[in-house]
Amino acid sequence: MRKREQPVRIENLPAAFVDAQQVLQVIEQHGYEAYFVGGSVRDTLLHLPIHDVDLATSAYPAEVKQLFARTIDTGIEHGTVTVRYHRHSFEITTFRTESGYQDYRRPDRVTFVRSLQADLMRRDFTVNALAMRENGEVIDLFHGLFDLQAHIIRAVGDPDHRFQEDALRMMRSVRFGSQLDFTIEPVTLAAIQTNRALLAKIAIERIHVEFVKMLLGRAPLRGLQQMLTTHLLDYLPVLNQSVKQLTEVVNRPLAQRLANETQVWSWLAVNLGWEAPQIQSTLHAWKSSKQLTGAVTNVTAAIHALLEQHVTNWQLYQTGATSLTDAAQVVVALGHPDQTAALQQRYQELPIHSKHDLAINGKQLIQAGIKPGPALGNLLNSLEHQVVAGTIANETTQLLAAAKQQSEANKAW
Structure with a gap:
């Protein structure tokens, strides 16, 4: 059993959170819970740059809309409302549970709930299941702080269930491992190998995004090795035909x-x-x-x-x-x-960096008596090559003389 973590509070929140703090305060003043959640909390604790700040609340979408003068129904069927507040926009999502997942990608049913724990329980990995109050106090219900300190990627709850809900999470686990330079803990890694065939049900566009992010991470070769070990690579187009070569690639620094x-x-x-x-x-x-x-x-x-x-x-x-x-x-x-x-x-x-820099064009060649057609295009290409090679200066008079000479030579030939 892991030791219970001590409460953590971030004293000086990054600027990305400052404007949103007032939004959370408004929600809390009306008796609802409201938190920062997900990657922004994780990256703050890791002292990494923050990209998107996600807000979650126990208030239902209709209740959120009553609290603010200007709102937009961004994804209200999934509980997300955009709030305009002091000239800034904030996406606020109601706590929810998800069920169904018949296509192994999207939930068939979304249910709004009042429980932060129920909302965090549906998330993919413990390091992404952290919440933070507007005062910087971190709420950790699944030992995500322990895993952050240990540099571990671990599924929330049963990893088989997490991957059967959304098979792309298998790619995300490898991607986060590479991005953060974390290792995937054994039970989660074994579940990837067990459920790997489900990756075939995911659109290549979604896989593409995760694969590239993995190779842009801090530990791309480890990520590639984990894809080989779990046989996820067997479900990637073209690359599944290069498994032997990729096995050699991961051993090259x-x-x-x-x-x-x-x-x-x-x-x-x-x-x-x-x-x-x-x-x-x-x-x-x-x-x-x-x-x-x-x-x-x-x-x-x-x-x-x-x-x-x-x-x-x-x-x-x-x-x-x-x-x-x-x-x-x-x-x-x-x-x-x-x-x-x-x-x-x-x-x-x-001498030049594009064809537009060439000191002569087709119109000038036609005016000089060279007939339009494929031969004229070939002549321009030849002049372009010669200028780049430095065998002729990029000067109109010289180029015209060279063009006429080459045109006459072509006729004679």
Whole structure:
């Protein structure tokens, strides 16, 4: 049995809570309970940046609306009302219980309750089941403080029930473990392995979010290892065909944390040997945007060029400043020296940085007597390549002369 924790009170609340304190005070003055709940409480205790501040109350939605002059029915069927107070907006959710979960994702029934304990009992992990009064006093009904101190991810109550309610929680457990650099305690980990097949019922878009957050965490390789150990990876598109390779990847050191989603997928692409077609098919299977797919394709090509120590001016030009930084940082993560500054200097020294910078255009070529059509487009592309390579100056007169010469040569050929 775990030792009962001593009461905890946070004396100096972060600024993110200050405006909302008055909202909780108004609710409490009318005889209801009101608390800060969830991730904001956890991250405050861990001295991490706070993103969203969630408020929960024993007041039912209709009662909350009576307490404030300006409200919006944001998600009132699930108990959430947005309150406008002193020019700020606050989402307030009524204590509730959930039941049904026939699709292993969403509750079939939501019931509003007056009990904080009943509300916290439906939450996923003990470290997320903490509440805090407006005066900073922490309410811990499930030993979340102990688990925070021990750096443990533990399901609230029976982990089998938690994962059968929402199978995405299995991914979230691995993600939180990586983000916080916590370990998943054995009973919760065993329940993930038991219930892993339920992940097939979750939309890839939801899995995608958790997977990327996991690889952006403090301990991504541990997260990946836990996905291998529990066989969650068997239910991820394309990656389920690379289990053997990923088993090798988790044993390679990651010298630096990955900073964004483009770096995540580029790092995977390099480690798994994906060429452009497989990058595109993989990200399509993961319902990624065309913009992300293009960025990962470019960054991966640049990484290979950096590893081979052969980055041409044209590759610098095509890749662009942002993607060059991503490529250089993935190379650092792979254990190689940082080339970011040198690459950016070379990029800035290029004669042009886009086709719009070219000192000639199609209209000028037509006026010079070159017929419109595919040949004109090819001519512009050739001039663009030559300017980037430095074999011709980006100057209109020189470009026109070169265009005429190449056009005549093409006719003669």
